[in-house]
Amino acid sequence: MSTIHQTAGGAAPRASEPRTAPRAWFGLAILSLPVLLVAMDFSVLYLATPTITVALNPTAAEQLWILDIYGFLIAGLLITMGNIGDRFGRRKVLLLGSMVFGVASVIAAFAPTAEVLIGARALMGIGGATLMPASLSLITNMFVNKRDRSLAIGVWTACFAGGSAIGPVLGGVMLHHFWWGSVFLLNVPVIALLLLVAPRVIPEYRSGTTAPFDIVGVVLSLLGILPLVYAIKHIASDGVDGVGITSGVIGVVAMIAFIRQQQMSKHPLLQLNLFRFPAFSAAIMSALTCMMTLGAVSYLTGIYLQSVLGRDVLAAALAGIPAAVAVATFSLGASRVSNLLGTRGAFVSALLISAAGNLGLLALGTGTPIWIYLVATTVAGVGYGIIFSLVSEVAVASAPPERAGAASGISETSFELGTSLGLAIMGSLATVVFRNNSDGRDFSDTIGETLHQAQSLGAAQRTDLIDAARTAFVDGLHVAVATGAGLLVVMAAVVAVLLRRRP
Known part of the structure; x- marks a missing residue:
């Protein structure tokens, strides 16, 4: 979703340009x-x-x-x-x-x-x-x-x-x-x-390029990301042990090797020197942070609506429509916001609006009215919609024209990687809180398994376990959304510095 301005969009075609x-x-x-x-x-x-x-x-x-x-x-x-x-x-x-x-x-x-x-x-x-x-x-x-x-x-x-x-x-x-x-x-x-x-x-189209593949870069990037994510999930579910530590060390070493290899390669997988441009760095980091928080919140609140509030899957799906409409609407209107506030003001404002929406989810409890969820996610959707469109424009426009393709590739990757990192890191964080807040009760790994397990208990024990599991899950959700809001606020401050006016 990152190449909307890769071409000279908006310019009127010259008479010599062929018709489509x-x-x-x-x-x-x-x-x-x-x-x-x-x-x-x-x-x-x-x-x-x-x-x-x-x-x-x-x-x-x-x-x-x-x-x-x-x-x-x-x-x-x-x-x-x-x-x-x-x-x-x-x-x-x-x-x-x-x-x-x-x-x-x-x-x-x-x-x-x-x-x-x-x-x-x-x-x-x-x-x-x-x-x-x-x-x-x-x-x-x-x-x-x-x-x-x-x-x-x-x-x-x-x-x-x-x-x-x-x-x-x-x-x-x-x-x-x-x-x-x-x-x-x-x-x-x-x-x-x-x-x-x-x-x-x-x-059909072929470019005819003969530049070699950066196979080493591909292998090192996957060796860095996947073991790190595995370590996070393993430690969240089983605690700190040799397997988790070993996986984490492998991932860190591979990521360091990947960065050094990319800096030295004649045909790198990622052109890291693009991050020398402040606007490009601001756009990519914003995309990564927003997708991390949006992916994690969408996943956790989907479970919340069903397993905590007890709504069926259709009702949970319909509850997501206002936020989806907000993302789409403000993505289309982001250029107007940018014209009004400037690129820096639009980025910072959108990140803070997204953070406010995430903070609104702290009001969710085991019996919260659905309108609180609708308002909070819709507010967050306004900020996300603006950011997504701005990232598309700024990431490519801030790079030299001859590097527009590489800039667009990194921008696309940041969206996909951000979603997956959010699910892995913040989802694991919510799992840790859920399991640690069991107060001595026999929780399973997830709230779904725990609620299923409760059905085999007597009435009093069943009610106690279900109530405790729902409360613990909400605690985990609160920690995850608060973390996400904090990341968005920090990113707003970083963007404000990166995009400040220079002589």
């Missing part, structure tokens, strides 16, 4: 489909967690892996898959990735165990990593007219933002009528349509 053929617009509609699916599958499981807990009985760590292994692999492979498409054909890679994504969706829909579901989600992440860069780069090739290209990239961006917003709502509707695996089968007819129509309306 109608076939290109039809191709845009087809290319928007995989983007919508990839974005939806980031968030479609937020409301399915209680149902999956009953069906597959995953541990707390497995629950988080089910959600975020998808995003980690997309973030880790996004730029690499873009390079593969440039070499071997963008349409070819798009179609191959679509087949992988579709097959993995079917496996996920009928997964008999949590381990199989995690594996299927990982395979979906690999397929998804091919779809986003291939579809965007094909759009830039199909639309030669600058104004039309800007509009087409705007449509692509809206599909990504819209998919992320409607994922929980659509997932909730499906879960209300069908079993949890049905949310993955939604992908199959869309992928089938893409495979049938795309070869007929989308042209």
